[in-house]
Amino acid sequence: MQLKFIYTNMPFWRAEVARITLFIGDVEFEDLRIDREEFLRAKESGKLDDGTVMPFHQMPVLEVDGTSIAQTGSIARFCGKLSGLYPVNDHLKAAKIDQFIDFATDLNTMVSSTNQINDKDQKITARIELAKGPIKRKLGMLERCITERSDWIVPASISIADIAIWRVLGWFTSGLLDGMPKSLLEDFPKTRRVCLAVDQHPKVQEWIGRTYPENYVRGNY
Ligand SMILES: N[C@@H](CCC(=O)N[C@@H](CS)C(=O)NCC(=O)O)C(=O)O
Incomplete structure (x- = not known):
């Protein structure tokens, strides 16, 4: 299965819930991070520059074998099922x-x-x-x-x-x-x-080390 996840280069929750879930589950995916200008174009046209469909002209989008899925919750559940972080039968x-x-x-x-x-x-x-x-x-x-x-x-x-x-x-x-x-x-x-x-x-720490800017303030827990 070919997965391409689309968001900007930000660790916003709508993106991280999908990216980290796939990463924890060792599920391979393309982590496509578009810039603001491309996002503005996609908001207008409903498509990325490479033709990827953005169903509601919003991000995030997950493309699965060429089919685009939108909405944070829907994408998170799909990624969770692939990764074991969301139940399939319960x-x-x-x-x-x-x-x-x-x-x-x-x-x-x-x-x-x-x-x-x-x-x-x-x-x-x-x-x-x-x-x-x-x-x-x-x-x-x-x-x-x-x-x-x-x-x-x-x-x-x-x-x-x-x-x-x-x-x-x-x-x-x-x-x-x-x-x-x-x-x-x-x-x-x-x-x-x-x-x-x-x-x-440990996998979240690994992901942070790989993808977050150094000294990024993740929150105050
Ligand atoms: N209901 C959508 C909302 C997504 C959303 O608002 N995304 C923002 C970026 S964080 C966006 O694309 N805004 C542009 C717009 O709504 O036109 C979801 O759950 O994914």
């Missing part, structure tokens, strides 16, 4: 994992809404309020979903849920989002433990 476990992929999307959407604010001070204020209120509330819900008995969100092994949550929360606590406090996770020890377990996973 429908209940699959649904439990799905919840957290959709939850990562909800968190992403909450923060993206502030990106539309042009005034820098207003944007910072909006993010401070978001962090204190709605995001803290959501993180409390996440914390209550995590058991004491496992390092992983859905026991008893790493899944695409852990990678998605690790990377979204890494982004939130990296200091790269003005206004979002690096201490966001301080009241959520079980969530921090999951993030640390992903961050310290």
Whole structure:
């Protein structure tokens, strides 16, 4: 099976949940990283310069033997099935994992809404309020979903849920989002433990060493 994963050269969660999942599973894939100019063209035309189809004119896209698949969750599940990080036959476990992929999307959407604010001070204020209120509330819900008995969100092994949550929360606590406090996770020890377990996973460490810029701030867990 020929796999080509398309995103920009950024370790954003939408991309990393697929790339790292395939890497953990030793599944070979082409890691195509397009530049901003090509992305702008693809947003308009629905195609990369090499003709690869972008179904919804968005990234990420995974091309499987010439067929393009879009949407972060759909791609993550597909990669998870190939890599053993998503169940093939256990429908209940699959649904439990799905919840957290959709939850990562909800968190992403909450923060993206502030990106539309042009005034820098207003944007910072909006993010401070978001962090204190709605995001803290959501993180409390996440914390209550995590058991004491496992390092992983859905026991008893790493899944695409852990990678998605690790990377979204890494982004939130990296200091790269003005206004979002690096201490966001301080009241959520079980969530921090999951993030640390992903961050310290040997294959994740190997991937970071290979592909992240040196001294890249992955987050504050
Ligand atoms: N629902 C899509 C959203 C993907 C998305 O918003 N991707 C951004 C890049 S991170 C994008 O392509 N934005 C351009 C656009 O929406 O026109 C998914 O889950 O993958």
